Amino acid sequence: MPRNTIDDRVPLPAPRRDGTVSLEAALNARRSVREFGVAPLPIEALSQILWATQGVTGDERRRTAPSAGGTYPLTLHVATGNVTGLPAGVYRYEASEHALYRVLDGDFRRDLYGATLGQTASAAAPVSLLIAATYERSTDRYGTRGMAYTLIEAGHAGQNLALQVTALGLGTTAIGAFREDVVREVLHLDAHEHPIYLFPVGTPAG
Template sequence: MTEYSLPEPGSDGLSELERTIGARKSRRSFADEPVGIETVATLLWSVQGLTHERDAVAMRASPSAGATFPMVAFLSVAPGGCDDLEAGLYRYVPDEHRLDPAIEESIHEDLTAAALDQAVVRGAPATIALAADYDRTTRQYPDHGDRYVHMEAGHAAQNALLVCESRGLNACPVGAFDDAELTETLALPDELDPLYLVPFGEPADDE
């Protein structure tokens, strides 16, 4: 076998998704503007929303090892972060495509502190927080379950990043945070561990 120079990506035409993949980058500054509820809805759907059925079980926009679905998506809305939602923390309910209140006051300051005071979290009008119930997956896959859960967080976050890119929003994946502080800030039940944050918002003029 010999080395082979590949055709340019998209030499047969780029699809919309492929253009979005090519344009995505971590974008860390946000306009001082609220995000639209339609955007919030589409983003959460892309992370964990229902898309199809198999054997009468609802499947989701992100793949899940053995359809164990360990991932839970939360949405933190900063004060003024979304005209249609009060500031606070919400839990996304995939089966109903609904947001349930989880904490009925802003957690924005604490969320920023838990994320090591990163400006990308401080400046974002809203942040998706992914948490996982590892047991759901490790019960079925004792050897590889932990690894699968991490893979799933990547799938889910990437969907959100690509939806943001395709809608002209800025977003950045954030994995640097204090685990205990974030668990407390999100008031996570015992079975959930925090895994990933995706702050997002309208782009700042200078980006």
């Protein structure tokens, strides 16, 4: 499939800043979900999940997850195949604008299935989100300790994602087992971006 790089901004619906599911209920209900129904994911849900993971909050334009020294080494990448209002493609989340930028056209879920060593969740879910990191944003300030800081931050962001998904009545699982080189190629990451954590998201099967 041709992989023409295009630049296309997709504004997202504004995220809700409150909800009806308590934090305790989301903590209690969160479970890894690996099988998904065929229902498309509404773009509003994707927007909400992106915001919960790395969205901007407050007057100082910080984010939903903490970052060592406010260095923000994480980037968020999206592969969609079945999201209402959003053509199948690969996108990059721009937190400061709460917008997606289209990177590639096409449905790359089968490629992610291969990259995750045949984990069916990445092929079946309507969308997968990848947390990637540019370690230098942290290590330039903190030396090698910045590597640990960056991975800790990915954990914070991943748990935000999982709890928001649960609160929306959707499902996800963390995926750490994948071939970094293939994920980087499929999602068209920059050379300095390292894929860390993948989350297929959808409606739980059944």
